[in-house]
Amino acid sequence: MGIAELWKVISPAERQYSLEQLAAHSFKYHKRGLRIAIDVALWCFQAKSSVIGDSSELRSLFFRFCRLYGLGIRPVFVFDGSNRPEYKRNRMINTIPIETEFRQQLIQLIQFFQFSQWHAYGEAEAECAMLQRLGIVDLVLTGDSDVFLFGAQCVMRRWPSKPYEPVACFDQTWITDKTGLDRSDLILIALLRGSDYDTKGTRGIGTLVAAQLAHCQFHRSLMDDIQLTGREVPLDNERVQHMYDDLTYELHHNRTQNLSRKHAGVVLDPKFPDFSIVIDFIHPLTNIGRKASISKATRLADNLNQPQEPQWTELARFCQRAFHWPANYLLKRFSSVLFPAYMINTLRRLAASQASVQRPVRLDDYYRDKARQVRQNIIVQVTTQKYLQETQEHVCRVEWDMSCWTEFLQLLKTKLDYTAYLEQFDNSEPEAHLFDQVKRQWVPLNPIRSLYPHLLSVKKHKKEEPFSTSTVFIVPKRRQPL
Structure with a gap:
């Protein structure tokens, strides 16, 4: 599209x-x-x-x-x-x-x-x-x-x-860096070639020719002014006519040598460009x-x-009804798909909470710091570390405490119907076996380093490599877009 x-x-x-x-x-x-x-x-x-x-x-x-x-x-x-x-x-x-x-x-x-x-x-x-x-x-x-x-x-x-x-x-x-085309150029291409809102375009002008015309920049000052003035200010018809004439002359004579050849037979529509479309692109409602x-x-x-946790009880009941999942089958799917996500998000929240505390510790903190108790109970051991090339980060393999999984299941069970949809799936696998399948997981190293530094004296699985920012989706500083 x-x-x-x-x-x-x-x-x-x-x-x-x-x-x-x-x-x-x-x-x-x-x-x-x-x-x-x-x-x-x-x-x-x-x-x-x-x-x-x-x-x-x-x-x-x-x-x-x-x-x-x-x-x-x-x-x-x-x-x-x-x-x-x-x-x-x-x-x-x-x-x-x-x-x-x-x-x-x-x-x-x-x-x-x-x-x-x-x-x-x-x-x-x-x-x-x-x-x-x-x-x-x-x-x-x-x-x-x-x-x-x-x-x-x-x-x-x-x-x-x-x-x-x-x-x-x-x-x-x-x-812009690779093709020389900015937003106003793409809008001109849409006007010449046709878009979802103007299917005609100009006969004889394909996307390549439209892009070549855009490089001539006859339209840029006019579109910049539209960006500054907004939807309600009327256009300067004389400037519009100048742009129309410049584009026509370029098509017929290739004065700037941006075109691969002359297009003497191409005639722009007398009503070109449709500035209602231009306005809708530059100042969409x-x-x-x-x-x-x-x-x-x-x-x-x-x-x-802000990170948000799902409404686990309601989500489980919704999925049972929408997908016709028996209760034990739902617990199996949620354990395999969502329990690892639940735990890694728990780690992120705990690490963020610890990083945000900048005040001195008071005596009564030791009696009411429930987060510290949670941190002590969440991980049994860290078994190994490695550098994950796919995400360019260091990770470690942890073993969760079974109490975390039990707590997760309790969040799901409250409103499940254990008599519904029993004929839909094999419901025979004992619940106790599910934890063995999810108790170990690879997680980012940073929150473990912050929360459990004493658990990290383990053998590294792979030689560590430095993190490179040259291949990640970093938004560079740019000029103000049109």
């Missing part, structure tokens, strides 16, 4: 990173989880196309949510608003109707995981881009290239299908940008900046 072949044009700027690598980098350098804006409609469409069966789409999203939680990522799921166009490129677009059982279940799942949601004014990708421009999120996850036209700076193109899988990531600064939404936006930012 978006501009035809735009991904190919900007491909020289592509860098490959795994979700795990980005998440680890955020904790190391920003001391918080990675914040991602997710275009819900596209995400659900991708999930639906990869699964078959009853409730399979929602179940697929559940396992994606588990992965986000385990990596400590703080997502905001952005839903299309009521003002989104019904058609793109003359076709009905994929969206999620408001009054459907799937949408209601998805919203419940988001709430039980304590993730954030946001409802766009119109296009979800415009809202995602604005969230990123305002610094509320670090990254946008979408496959729609229009997100760059709306002003997104950092984009992950698709959801990785397996752990540690590198996926295409883009930053507008990388795009969004809920996050409205004054009336300031308090909601503040709450969203606060929620994204």
